[in-house]
Amino acid sequence: MRYEKHAVTIFAATVFAVCSHDAAARGRLILHERFPTRGQEMRIRVEDEAQNPVGGAIVDVTYRPGSKVERVDHVGTSSSDGMITWTPTQAGIATITATWSEHDQMLRSSQASVSVKFPSPPADGILIMIVAGVLLVGGSSIRLFYMLRTQQAP
Amino acid sequence: MSLQNSQVSAALLGPNILTYKSCERYNSIFDDGLCRFSDLGGRLPHKYIVRGQWKSRVGFILAASGSAIGLGNVVFFSANAYKLGGGAFYLPYLIALFVIGIPVMILEFGLGNFSGRAFPESLYRIAGKRGEYLGWCANLNAAFLTAYYIAILAWVAGMLVGSFAALWKTSMPVPAFGLATGDLANPDAYFFDMLSTWKPILYVALVWLLNVLIVRKGVESIEPVTKVFVPLMWVFMVILIIRGLTLENGVQGVYLLFTPDFAAMKDPAVWQGAFGQIFFTLSLGLGIMTAYASYLPKKSDLTQNSIITSLLNCSFEYIAGVAIFSLLFAFAVVPQAHTLSMTFFVIPRGIGELPEGSVAVVGVIFFALLLLAGLSSSVSLVEALVASMRDKFGWSRKKTITITAVTGIVGSTCFVLPQVVNSGLENNGTLGLTLLDLVDHWVFSYGLLLVGLFECLFVGWVMGPDKIREHLNVNSPIKLGLWFDTLVKFVIPILLAYVIGFSLWSEFHDGLYGMGYARYYDEDFAFLKFLPVVLLGIWLAVCTGGAAILTHKGKYQSAV
Known part of the structure; x- marks a missing residue:
């Protein structure tokens, strides 16, 4: 669960920007x-x-x-x-x-x-994407698979 | 529910197992007909509280990850990642996950399971009244959060209704702001029109009703619901990711998300944002994870549960980031603001650019996903409050939920008040949105982090992290070493103190948050210029004063 601290401050300002853009353009x-x-x-x-x-x-x-x-x-x-x-x-x-x-x-x-x-394709970006994907998606998938396969208790 | 011994036909079958005929009345009966009391220390107390248990590990993992996965995962992460430089943010974020996120998750699970109680009583058991006080501070801070989180969910429900048709009209009038058709494009116009009416109060009541229905039987009713909700959220997100990546140059958005900017990583604000994001996204410092883990059997493998829950949450964020960045890039949408504008303006604007036939379908899917994600989080917030109060006062679940819901509806209503205080829309527009903005700042920038800081200090320096570590190591193949103690005692407190200090310094340097809004209020609402100070006072008084009252009122029902 997350929600940004300064979210609303500039929230309506975004709308204003859109309006003023339309009006001034x-x-x-x-x-x-x-x-x-x-x-x-x-x-x-x-x-x-x-x-x-x-x-x-x-x-x-x-x-x-x-x-x-x-x-x-x-x-x-x-x-x-x-x-x-x-x-x-x-x-x-x-x-x-x-x-x-x-x-x-x-x-x-x-x-x-x-x-x-x-x-x-940026090599460093792809590297971070793969490392993060393996760590997060791969890690959780393997752990979940192991958990479901062994039918572990809570 | 507290029960007198004489009222219960109980037989002590073992040190921690009781059975009695009236169990089913309290929704705690299990397949084998037994009720388990995990932390009676071998003694039958004069009074005790019937607590449910998770029936399966999958159910627990899905509920805990469902709690962590919320509105913020879907949109806040992407907004933060964009704001802080894409890949420049992602590396610190990954580091923060392993240095702060998973260790504090392990700590909170450990606390809940070690004590078998919700947050205040867990801390009471390790640090006496001081600990309990911190626990109530966390709960009251979470109560503020619950109130406005459900207000946001009410708006999501309203947008879901609108996404069937009205939301996708080019424009519509917003009479309360004096805007005619064409003055403001949709979905912005639809949103502000909804905000300036009393309709969201109906949605608030509806969302609270859904929460009450889901938590009415505690973990027994939460578990089956999350077993449906959480997989559904993943399915919806996969649909969005497929749509995003199949758009022209959608994959370029993925490069944008992950390609690092090492120059930007020198900015402390990037690290502050990354560490804050991890703390918030995993729902730490709210007492939720402690409450959920208190319903686990003592023999649970908490270390693995913590790792799976954290990784699942961040995996969801990973794919949500990919989906949203691909949409942003494909439609060249500028996310000028953060979560709320991303949720209610930017992404819907991107969806509105899709082929005509698919707009409503994808829009409905998106807002349904947000509602599900938000509900799985709000349910955990409500349950954490309910569990804490029941532990202390021994009230029935029905009574506790009723008190929580009635108070919560009043609180959430404050955040959807439709009075237009800024008709020029240079700032927040309505009174409700202004209140939400200001309260959110104190809850998130300070409340959660302070709780996390003191939680680590209590465990690290009062209880001793080795006790939690030994408890966790008994039932887990992953053994925590001395590094865990070092993290809890030194590293995490120092990092959290740095983030809090940085925020405080910004507050002094730039002025109290929200004071600058004064210039935007309409003449009739000029008196609102003192609102930031008043709200800060209310928040402080409720969290600290309320916690003092709750700490000193009554004794724990489980105390012999």
């Missing part, structure tokens, strides 16, 4: 790949609410947002056709944010979340 980001790969370049197009390309938008990316290892990188500024290239440097979930101002000087922004793939 005045455009959209078109990602040319649904699952970009770490180290491989991909193209992003920034559009306003009328789906026109936005030039001069500042594009940032937040890797693993909301975690202890969160990191924000500045990607660059979109060109006049709204295009910008991004080479992900970290695998995992990332949030891309584009910010720009229009003629009325009001700031506009748009945000999209994307999952960045590992270029190849």
